[in-house]
Amino acid sequence: MTVELHPVEGIGEITRGADLGAVIAQACAASPMGLREGDVLVVTQKIVSKAEGALELIDPDDPLSHKPLVERESRRILRRRGDLIISETKHGFVCANAGIDLSNVERGYAALLPDDSDRSAYRIRARIAALSGFTVGVIISDTFGRPWRRGVTDVAIGCAGIAAVVDLKGTADALGRELMVTEVCVADEIAAAADLVCGKARGVPVAIARGIDQSWLRRSSVRTEIVREPAEDLFR
Amino acid sequence: MTVELHPVEGIGEITRGADLGAVIAQACAASPMGLREGDVLVVTQKIVSKAEGALELIDPDDPLSHKPLVERESRRILRRRGDLIISETKHGFVCANAGIDLSNVERGYAALLPDDSDRSAYRIRARIAALSGFTVGVIISDTFGRPWRRGVTDVAIGCAGIAAVVDLKGTADALGRELMVTEVCVADEIAAAADLVCGKARGVPVAIARGIDQSWLRRSSVRTEIVREPAEDLFR
Numbered sequence: 001m002t003v004e005l006h007p008v009e010g011i012g013e014i015t016r017g018a019d020l021g022a023v024i025a026q027a028c029a030a031s032p033m034g035l036r037e038g039d040v041l042v043v044t045q046k047i048v049s050k051a052e053g054a055l056e057l058i059d060p061d062d063p064l065s066h067k068p069l070v071e072r073e074s075r076r077i078l079r080r081r082g083d084l085i086i087s088e089t090k091h092g093f094v095c096a097n098a099g100i101d102l103s104n105v106e107r108g109y110a111a112l113l114p115d116d117s118d119r120s121a122y123r124i125r126a127r128i129a130a131l132s133g134f135t136v137g138v139i140i141s142d143t144f145g146r147p148w149r150r151g152v153t154d155v156a157i158g159c160a161g162i163a164a165v166v167d168l169k170g171t172a173d174a175l176g177r178e179l180m181v182t183e184v185c186v187a188d189e190i191a192a193a194a195d196l197v198c199g200k201a202r203g204v205p206v207a208i209a210r211g212i213d214q215s216w217l218r219r220s221s222v223r224t225e226i227v228r229e230p231a232e233d234l235f236r
Numbered sequence: 237m238t239v240e241l242h243p244v245e246g247i248g249e250i251t252r253g254a255d256l257g258a259v260i261a262q263a264c265a266a267s268p269m270g271l272r273e274g275d276v277l278v279v280t281q282k283i284v285s286k287a288e289g290a291l292e293l294i295d296p297d298d299p300l301s302h303k304p305l306v307e308r309e310s311r312r313i314l315r316r317r318g319d320l321i322i323s324e325t326k327h328g329f330v331c332a333n334a335g336i337d338l339s340n341v342e343r344g345y346a347a348l349l350p351d352d353s354d355r356s357a358y359r360i361r362a363r364i365a366a367l368s369g370f371t372v373g374v375i376i377s378d379t380f381g382r383p384w385r386r387g388v389t390d391v392a393i394g395c396a397g398i399a400a401v402v403d404l405k406g407t408a409d410a411l412g413r414e415l416m417v418t419e420v421c422v423a424d425e426i427a428a429a430a431d432l433v434c435g436k437a438r439g440v441p442v443a444i445a446r447g448i449d450q451s452w453l454r455r456s457s458v459r460t461e462i463v464r465e466p467a468e469d470l471f472r
Contacts, residue, residue, distance in 0.1 A: 094384040152420055
């Protein structure tokens with residue numbers, strides 16, 4: 001088995017109310033690799049926020065004008081250092097600045113995270129199925145930092161039709177012993193892989209992951225499978 | 237640009253003293269996709285530890301017999317819950333059980349992390365260059381959990397000839413504004429991508445990542461670029 005990541009070019013600028021599933025289906029159909037049954041589409045958060053109108057006016061000359069939004073979108077501040085706020089968002093994600101950012105957004109606006117990225121993924125997936133006839137998985141990805149390790153990576157903030165976490169419990173390792181580590185966050189691994197071809201500077205907002213283990217294509221959500229409850233977390 | 241992940245089959249069981257670079261070069265040469273200039277090889281930690289003899293005898297009937305090793309390999313314990321220890325290893329990684337595990341290891345042994353995974357990657361890379369003539373990047377990967385999100389993902393614990401972190405500072409986004417998020421941990425993204433074709437249950441210990449941005453192929457190390465000093469960390 002081989003996994004391929006293909007950038008989907010030609011998406012163009014997305015504005016409020018855009019029919020994102022249709023835009024993506026059309027761009028895939030026009031691309032050399034096309035779309036196929038069992039593909040997983042990775043859609044970066046920014047175009048989802050734009051299509052859903054999750055934008056707020058800010059003062060473009062004040063570099064801190066989005067900070068009140070960060071407080072509003074957070075249900076718990078975990079750390080502050082200088083201008084940096086690490087918080088738990090209302091969705092349960094822990095990230096910098098409540099996932100709000102200004103890059104790849106028109107001057108004078110800040111993009112918030114989608115209200116419910118699992119539902120966003122579900123809608124895009126349904127629209128693509130209706131238009132193309134293909135059953136695909138959809139992951140909404142965003143770029144998060146993490147403690148202990150430098151650099152950011154892309155992770156899944158929403159998904160539909162693709163497992164967020166795959167449980168290998170009961171699976172034997174190559175020597176026939178039961179595996180100790182059993183829950184693999186494949187949605188985050190797919191999101192990270194997609195960033196290798198999208199890239200923050202390239203402005204390609206969607207990638208196709210082809211060759212993903214077809215047993216992972218099932219009903220799922222980031223909220224129920226990835227978001228860890230504060231009570232079971234050792235670092236909150 | 238497209239990125240492809242190919243599992244490298246036929247590596248077989250690795251024992252102490254194995255010439256891992258030669259084994260990998262041979263397996264790649266025998267595989268349908270071959271090896272090419274500019275490929276990045278992702279080598280899972282377990283076979284590196286085995287080749288380097290980083291194994292310790294444990295009592296196979298005592299599920300906690302590796303715990304003294306965890307203490308020994310840690311320079312700082314961050315959290316304990318039940319049998320689980322989250323610590324900072326002597327290498328500077330923060331992970332569960334100091335990266336020690338028993339799966340895919342012969343009964344009665346525990347595998348430790350390699351002493352210096354950057355050097356392990358460097359050696360494998362040099363050996364492959366000598367035998368195949370190809371200049372490739374090499375990443376040593378391991379499976380780590382993380383706070384706030386359920387499930388484990390593969391990350392880079394060593395690298396050679398491939399950037400650990402790529403700095404996009406000064407790069408414009410698609411709308412011409414300077415990017416806010418500038419340091420992307422591409423080595424972790426490549427390690428995560430490779431896990432999609434290796435997989436803990438499949439027992440395929442090496443993958444080829446093909447199509448990686450060739451400007452990322454440079455001298456680098458996980459220790460200097462990814463490992464975050466405790467003083468700059470908000471969660472230690």
